[in-house]
Amino acid sequence: MENILLLVHTEADGSLAKSALESLQAAQALAGGLGGAGLSVGIVGEKIQDAANQIAGCGAAKFLGVEGAEFAQPRYASDAAAAEALCKAAQATVVIAPATSRWTRVLAGVAARLNGRVETHVTGLRAENCAVSVTRWYYRQRMEAVLSRAQRPWFLLVDPGSQPAWEGAAGTATVEPVAVSLPESSKRTTVTGLRAPSADAQTIRPDADLLFVTGAGWTKKQADGQTHVPEAEKIIFDFLKLTRASLGSSKSLVDLGGEGQAVISFLTHLNQIGQTGSTPRHPKGLSTCCHGEEPHAVGWRFIKERRAISLDANCGWARGKADVLYVADAFAVMAKVNELVAAK
Numbered sequence: 001m002e003n004i005l006l007l008v009h010t011e012a013d014g015s016l017a018k019s020a021l022e023s024l025q026a027a028q029a030l031a032g033g034l035g036g037a038g039l040s041v042g043i044v045g046e047k048i049q050d051a052a053n054q055i056a057g058c059g060a061a062k063f064l065g066v067e068g069a070e071f072a073q074p075r076y077a078s079d080a081a082a083a084e085a086l087c088k089a090a091q092a093t094v095v096i097a098p099a100t101s102r103w104t105r106v107l108a109g110v111a112a113r114l115n116g117r118v119e120t121h122v123t124g125l126r127a128e129n130c131a132v133s134v135t136r137w138y139y140r141q142r143m144e145a146v147l148s149r150a151q152r153p154w155f156l157l158v159d160p161g162s163q164p165a166w167e168g169a170a171g172t173a174t175v176e177p178v179a180v181s182l183p184e185s186s187k188r189t190t191v192t193g194l195r196a197p198s199a200d201a202q203t204i205r206p207d208a209d210l211l212f213v214t215g216a217g218w219t220k221k222q223a224d225g226q227t228h229v230p231e232a233e234k235i236i237f238d239f240l241k242l243t244r245a246s247l248g249s250s251k252s253l254v255d256l257g258g259e260g261q262a263v264i265s266f267l268t269h270l271n272q273i274g275q276t277g278s279t280p281r282h283p284k285g286l287s288t289c290c291h292g293e294e295p296h297a298v299g300w301r302f303i304k305e306r307r308a309i310s311l312d313a314n315c316g317w318a319r320g321k322a323d324v325l326y327v328a329d330a331f332a333v334m335a336k337v338n339e340l341v342a343a344k
């Protein structure tokens, strides 16, 4: 019989992030599918009671906690010690954690300490005939594999956005403290500050409902024989500001910057979607001025509803890659969309 441990850490405000609730949903479903496997929750943070209360109604048999000022900030030595202690206290055989940067950094090391194994980029968990298996993608999201292992403990880092988030009642949870005494050598690293772009400069928003993709067409000569890059930049920026959509791009457009051409100033290679870019998981996507070639469209694999605006009725989107293709001038369409959204 498996002992499942959900391993989560608190955010700066003491709450649990959406990715933690997604892993909780996956852990709870797995425990149910295994017909009575034990489910425990292990929480790490400066103060953990609020986080435990947030998920008090999840049906976990136990809430375990490693708490204290030295566990407030991410640090390999203290996070690994906390995770190791929680796994031992729960006698965990399967450890499920959100693939945050904090857990991704330490859990392979913790698995090695406990003579276990770790899987990263898990996108699905299954229980069949009392056996656990997980799914993950390989080769730039082209092949999906189903994996199982006999070795325990088995650590599973669940990709954020791949599971529905747990929605349940808050309450009052009783947390069993797990003591971890850190030697001075485990406290040498300190986080001295955080640097993040301003809200408007931060165009990659994984939690946004919409992915807005820009293609090279925005920088190409238009019907009047001229390019209109400043106008394109304003339309795109206004749309992002009004809708808080996440900004993606084709490779061609982000590459143009490196070639010294006039481009959309707030785009970088981090915005690139596709085979050599990212594979985001937004519920909806809108492509503009992009041809929808396979190496780009493969990055749309997990976008549930896809629409595109292109002048070319024969573009890749028209060949089964989009649910709806508007054969239209994206400058005109998006200017009108901005007007309508602003009026709301």
Ligand SMILES: Cc1cc2nc3c(=O)[nH]c(=O)nc-3n(C[C@H](O)[C@H](O)[C@H](O)COP(=O)(O)OP(=O)(O)OC[C@H]3O[C@@H](n4cnc5c(N)ncnc54)[C@H](O)[C@@H]3O)c2cc1C
Pocket: 214, 215, 216, 217, 218, 220, 222, 249, 250, 251, 252, 253, 272, 273, 274, 275, 276, 277, 278, 288, 289, 290, 291, 292, 293, 294, 295, 296, 299, 309, 310, 311, 312, 315, 328, 329, 330, 331
């Ligand atoms: C190994 C390899 C890996 C690759 N990896 C990636 C990747 O990860 N991501 C990626 O994106 N690409 C990738 N590519 C490149 C990819 O094949 C395409 O070259 C690229 O996606 C094309 O970008 P685009 O559609 O923006 O530009 P273009 O092909 O130039 O298309 C521009 C489109 O804009 C339209 N247009 C122009 N003006 C307007 C207007 N006013 N209104 C509406 N539409 C308009 C045109 O009709 C055209 O369809 C890869 C290629 C290779 C070989």
